[in-house]
Amino acid sequence: MPDETNHLPLSRNTSPADPERLERRNSTDHEQTLAFAVEAANLLKDLHCEDLLLLDVRGLSDVTDFILIGSGTSKRQIRSLGDDVEKLAKGRGLSRFGRDQDEDTTWVVLDFVDAVVHLFEPTTRAHYDLEMMWDDAPRVDWKRHDRPKRQP
Secondary structure, rough: OOOOOOOOOOOOOOOOOOOOHHHHHHHOOOHHHHHHHHHHHHHHHHHOOOEEEEEEEEEEEOOEEEEEEEEEEOHHHHHHHHHHHHHHHHOOOOOOOOOEOOOOEEEEEEEOEEEEEEEEEHHHHHHOOOOHHHOOOOOOOOOOOOOOOOOO
16 A cells, blocks of 8 residues: 555645746647647557546646546556656657656656646555546547448
């Protein structure tokens, strides 16, 4: 069980007052952020991340617009998933504002300002229960939809 003194950055109580964070929040394109969050969710799914959930917290949070939550099956996978999301962001011209993880790598959080990615080991995810914290946030349909096949 996680140490009760740990806290996840970017909870409802996080202050958006950091000047650099404010500057970046005021200069981003929300459609670009949503596209990145959806692409990150699909990448994580392709890499066998489980129980993915993308939340639209615009109007509910002063800190970010989208929160992506997923579960990994091992410390190594969680670390690797975080690295892969960072590479995706870099390829889209997005820079990471922050990254944090607990000592045992049972959770990793990646802060891209307008999108935040939380990757958890399932027990740690249940402990922090971000889904309950943000239960009033709309869920975003991030899954790829196959195009209908043409009939010959």
